[in-house]
Amino acid sequence: MTSASLTPILKTSHLLGIEGLSVPEVTHLFDLGESYVAQSRAQDKKAALLKGRTLINLFYEASTRTQSSFELAGKRLGADVLNMAVKTSSVSKGETLIDTASTLNAMRPDILVVRHQDSGAAELLSRKLDCSVVNAGDGAHEHPTQALLDALTIRRRLGRIEGLTVAICGDILHSRVARSNIRLLAMMGARVRLIAPRTLLPAEADRFGVEIFTDMKQGLAGADIVMMLRLQLERMTGAFIPSTREYFRFYGLDREKLSFAKPGALVMHPGPMNRGVEIASDIADDPDISVIAEQVEMGVAIRMAVLDALARGLARNPTESRGHA
Ligand code: ASP
Numbered sequence: 001m002t003s004a005s006l007t008p009i010l011k012t013s014h015l016l017g018i019e020g021l022s023v024p025e026v027t028h029l030f031d032l033g034e035s036y037v038a039q040s041r042a043q044d045k046k047a048a049l050l051k052g053r054t055l056i057n058l059f060y061e062a063s064t065r066t067q068s069s070f071e072l073a074g075k076r077l078g079a080d081v082l083n084m085a086v087k088t089s090s091v092s093k094g095e096t097l098i099d100t101a102s103t104l105n106a107m108r109p110d111i112l113v114v115r116h117q118d119s120g121a122a123e124l125l126s127r128k129l130d131c132s133v134v135n136a137g138d139g140a141h142e143h144p145t146q147a148l149l150d151a152l153t154i155r156r157r158l159g160r161i162e163g164l165t166v167a168i169c170g171d172i173l174h175s176r177v178a179r180s181n182i183r184l185l186a187m188m189g190a191r192v193r194l195i196a197p198r199t200l201l202p203a204e205a206d207r208f209g210v211e212i213f214t215d216m217k218q219g220l221a222g223a224d225i226v227m228m229l230r231l232q233l234e235r236m237t238g239a240f241i242p243s244t245r246e247y248f249r250f251y252g253l254d255r256e257k258l259s260f261a262k263p264g265a266l267v268m269h270p271g272p273m274n275r276g277v278e279i280a281s282d283i284a285d286d287p288d289i290s291v292i293a294e295q296v297e298m299g300v301a302i303r304m305a306v307l308d309a310l311a312r313g314l315a316r317n318p319t320e321s322r323g324h325a
Contacts, residue, residue: 009309014126014133017142018183026148026188032305033152033298040076040300050079050311053110057083058100059136060091060116065271065296066136066145070113073303077311079110097121101128110314111307114138132310140174140235145306146270147180149298151188153291154225156298157266162189167219167261169195170229170251170278173202174236177270178229182208195219197251199240200231216251220260227268228253228279244277254280258289266291 009028012020039045055074059067067083074081084091084104091100097116104112105128112129114122115136122135137143155161166185172178172194185192192210194201205212213219220226231240231247241247248254253267267283267290275281284290 006308006312008312010313013310013313014122014135015144015306015310016123016126016133016135018144018147018180018187019142021144021184021187023187026151026184029148029302029305029309030152030155032308033148033302034156036073036076036301036304036308037156037297039304040297045076046078047076048078049308050074050077050110053079053311053314054108055079055081055111055113055307056104056107056109057081057136058086058104058112058114059084060086060114060121061137063115063136065299066115066143067113069296069299070134070136070303070307072300073307074111076300077304077307079307082109097124098128101125105129105131111310132314134306134310137176140176140179140232142180143176143270144180144184145299145303146177147184148306149295149302150177150181150227150268150270151184152302153268153295153298154266157291157294158224161185163191164224165191165193165222165262166225166227167193167195167213167223168227168229169216169219169253171200171231171240172196172205172229173200173240174232175229181227182210186210193219193223195251197241197247216253216257217260220257220265223261223265225266225268226253226258226261227270228273229270230272230274230278244274248277252276252278252280253283255283258283265289268292268295270295 057067057070071081109131111132113134113136116138119139119141121138126133168178182192194210195213269292
């Protein structure tokens with residue numbers, strides 16, 4: 001079967017953020033993701049859905065999980081995958097994003113997956129390129145596939161998202177993961193709480209429609225899911241916390257603080273983790289509590305679902321007719 005013969009899933013030909021997605025679109029992506037979990041667990045993991053298609057990974061920031069899972073997702077669906085080595089390419093010689101875009105355009109990719117330090121970079125590329133663009137993280141703005149894989153992990157573990165209380169804790173200010181998760185979880189009917197010191201909460205947090213706590217024990221009380229975030233030191237322009245030791249004391253997840261959450265609460269982390277800073281090792285490594293490894297598995301599955309969904313759109317709008325002026 002080719003993507004052309006399948007029912008469309010997404011209205012748009014790009015995935016730039018959770019903003020703009022609808023509940024039926026998300027539910028469809030989850031259902032498709034479930035089928036790709038099964039495919040990824042099978043001995044023969046390969047399908048021909050994206051045969052003949054080219055996927056380019058363009059990562060301006062370091063990535064372990066996201067880049068490799070997009071690569072695996074593309075390959076499992078039969079696409080040719082190119083990982084652009086940003087550090088050794090003209091990009092490191094000062095080529096602008098727009099120049100890079102026109103170079104890439106000439107290579108005629110079908111899907112570009114981009115991670116960039118600036119908010120809005122993926123959206124800019126989507127306007128300049130003829131192919132589908134997937135945002136794999138733009139500054140502190142959005143990281144839609146991370147939120148989708150997190151929500152799919154929750155749905156598989158607890159059977160639903162609606163009505164659950166999810167506490168997102170840590171460096172909310174610099175986190176695109178938090179922003180995408182707040183949007184997605186709220187849209188799917190969860191009750192979202194943010195827990196952070198004032199210095200790591202965005203000024204506009206009051207307008208997110210979530211509950212805000214500066215005390216871990218209060219914020220964790222009765223939570224079904226505890227999502228820990230890394231201190232994003234690379235985005236910090238000054239001193240946001242007195243020391244990492246002190247941070248762990250007040251905001252690091254240990255057994256004592258976790259005991260305030262609902263019994264059996266699940267712990268998540270998008271990675272990379274800083275053990276002993278935002279999370280204690282014995283929690284991160286406890287398979288009865290931590291679903292961190294499952295998040296990685298869902299990452300490949302949901303990215304397969306996203307590539308599949310975008311390919312269905314490509315089939316409706318072949319590259320030749322999508323040219324930009
Ligand atoms: N991997 C996630 C991101 O790219 C989270 C993190 O880096 O802390 O945003």
